Amino acid sequence: MDLHELTHPYTPGATPGPASYLLVWDAPNLDMGLGAILGGRPTSAHRPRFDAIGRWLIGEAQALADASGQRVEPEATVFTNVSPQGADSVRPWVEALRNVGFAVFAKPKSDEDSDVDKDMLAHIERRQAEGVLRGVVVASADGQNFLEPIEALAADGIPVTVIGFHEHASWAVNSPDVRFIDLEDIPGVFREPLPRVNLDALPEGGAWLQPFRPLISLLTNTREQ
Secondary structure: OOHHHHOOOOOOOOOOOOOEEEEEEEHHHHHHHHHHHHOOOOOHHHOOOHHHHHHHHHHHHHHHHHHHOOOOEEEEEEEEEEOOOOHHHHHHHHHHHHHHOOEEEEEEOOOHHHOOHHHHHHHHHHHHHHOOEEEEEEEOOOHHHHHHHHHHHHHOOOOEEEEEOHHHOHHHHOOOOOEEEEHHHOOOOOOOOOOOOOOOOOOOOOOOOOOOOOOOHHHHHHHHO
């Protein structure tokens, strides 16, 4: 199976495609989690390699096909926000994703309600309604929005996997209905090990845990309320 078979784009009114093993990637959420681990913006050594993620997804889809005896195609979409005047900086990344074989859903970032979570859930629901959904991988640490819907999928017999960082996804790690895979455990995703801090095994000298966002962001939140 070729890596470029990962595209399975949605076209309104189109006939449903083949059985799908679906990955939805919450870029804003995982970027925030990675930044928290690194204590700042990631360098190229600590940015996830989507070709490695694609190869892993192909293997997962093939294993499911072998077990079920039917053709199952991998499908991957990265969901992201684009801030005002941010298109030029994001464009090379979006083009690189599409060149690997990922679809991209991009949405303007205008306010706190313009997150892509609802769009991710709508895409999953669309595939399920089409009758083609055979498995789901959710790449996100957002348990508030995703836990209930994916547990409902699991109850319907659709295998569900969550990939992310175990520090930020205890809801998935502890769910009996969800398989959790730490992003760093997928072969080749990061060129170098992440500088992670485990609260259950802190070094004797202690460790610094960086904030998820600048303190000054409180002023922005106050003005919006």
